[in-house]
Amino acid sequence: MGKLAWILVIAVVVVVVFKFPEFLDPQFYSGIFGQETDDEIERFVQLDVTMKESGQWLGSGSYVGNVTYFVHNLGNANASDVHVSLSVNDAVLEDFVLPSIVSGDVFSDSISVSVSGSESKLVMLNASCANSSDTAAFTMQTALKRAAFNLQSAKLYITPDDPMVLEALANITTNPVIPDWIEIRDWVSKNVEYAYDEDVHGVTEYWQFANETLTLGTGDCEDFSILLCSLLRANGWDANEVYVVMGAKDSQYHGWVKLNVDVMGWQSLEPQAGALNTLVGDFLTLDGFEAMYMVNDQYFETL
Numbered sequence: 001m002g003k004l005a006w007i008l009v010i011a012v013v014v015v016v017v018f019k020f021p022e023f024l025d026p027q028f029y030s031g032i033f034g035q036e037t038d039d040e041i042e043r044f045v046q047l048d049v050t051m052k053e054s055g056q057w058l059g060s061g062s063y064v065g066n067v068t069y070f071v072h073n074l075g076n077a078n079a080s081d082v083h084v085s086l087s088v089n090d091a092v093l094e095d096f097v098l099p100s101i102v103s104g105d106v107f108s109d110s111i112s113v114s115v116s117g118s119e120s121k122l123v124m125l126n127a128s129c130a131n132s133s134d135t136a137a138f139t140m141q142t143a144l145k146r147a148a149f150n151l152q153s154a155k156l157y158i159t160p161d162d163p164m165v166l167e168a169l170a171n172i173t174t175n176p177v178i179p180d181w182i183e184i185r186d187w188v189s190k191n192v193e194y195a196y197d198e199d200v201h202g203v204t205e206y207w208q209f210a211n212e213t214l215t216l217g218t219g220d221c222e223d224f225s226i227l228l229c230s231l232l233r234a235n236g237w238d239a240n241e242v243y244v245v246m247g248a249k250d251s252q253y254h255g256w257v258k259l260n261v262d263v264m265g266w267q268s269l270e271p272q273a274g275a276l277n278t279l280v281g282d283f284l285t286l287d288g289f290e291a292m293y294m295v296n297d298q299y300f301e302t303l
Helices: 003-019 026-033 163-172 180-191 197-201 210-216 221-234 280-286
Strands: 047-059 062-073 079-088 091-101 106-116 120-128 133-141 242-249 252-261 265-269 290-295 300-302
Touching (some): 062 079, 062 091, 062 133, 091 106, 106 120, 163 210, 163 221, 180 221, 252 280
Antiparallel strands (some): 047 062, 062 106, 120 133, 290 300
16 A cells, blocks of 8 residues: 555544544444443442351350351442341340442451350341341251260260359368268269159250259269269369269160279279268179260260
8 A cells, every 4th residue: 555545544534533533432332232331330239148157065065156257249339338237136246337348348257156055046147238238047056965875075064164063062072081082972972862864854865964963953873973073073183083984784874983092093983872882882883884985074985
């Protein structure tokens, strides 16, 4: 192409640009090719809330759950003045306003929720702004399975740090002449009355925590043993010196306590019997029972 042709092309382009400036507007071409521009895309906010929970048992049937909650903005516009509220059983624990959550971003935080015994708690999270809102909820269920040979939770029942156990111990070990472990086993045998789980709890098997046995004043063999072991641990016996033992004889299950008593060595104690049962009486009562596992608040061992 010669110089004259190039000059003519440039002249035409200049005239078109100045005469028809709309040719420089992207919207002109979007109309031709069906493409949307940023101004034509619908802007929206979409809040989305979620929660996840993890926790641990602390003994005596108490559980602490860590609830982490998230507020997402799934929309393509920024969310302004986002009101966040988190409640547990209708009691508001968190209530605040976030100035902004940009498009695609997420806000997260966490709280601790304590649950005792066999109760449950409803955790509810709500987030809202002018253009969107969302709610999530879940029930924190923490009831222990109060059944024999529940290996995963057996250690939770031995509770030397329980305030009721410590208070009871202070009132038991009062005679400086009698060894503490003798006073403790004698007190348990005299202050807890044997009762079947069916009569007390309406089920065939129901392990009680030491504080429950102290409150009720009744229990069956494993409840006597759990209380005695908890008191002995609270009295200072090391975790490798005292255990609850569960065993069986002729398809009959039974619980007792195994204690390492200084020069006497390991002694099997029948918690339902008093101090006079020590040595010979314990041996005769527990003769023939084969130990299946031993447990305290620190250790669990299958035999």
